[in-house]
Amino acid sequence: IGAGFKALGGGELKGLTLQLEQTRAEAVQRLIEQAQAKGANAVLAMRYDSDELDQNFQEVVAYGTAVVISS
Structure with a gap:
């Protein structure tokens, strides 16, 4: 509820930013x-x-191409 009020007034929602x-x-x-x-x-x-x-x-997803790198 508090985040909703803060969102109306603008500004960063620090708790939600940390969670993200x-x-x-x-x-x-x-x-x-x-x-x-x-x-x-x-x-x-x-x-x-x-x-x-x-x-x-x-939902947050991280994706990419898994590879084997050798020297």
Whole structure:
């Protein structure tokens, strides 16, 4: 409720910003784990995608191409 009032007045919603940062970090960690499980040692062209599932839910996805880089 408080975030709704603050959004009306403008300004950053610091709690929601922190939650989004944590969600992005979790999405990247899952991407890394999936890439490693497939034998990759790097991810190319990593990017985020997000979507609003409902007025109360936000989806954040990190994706890219898992590759093996050797020297």
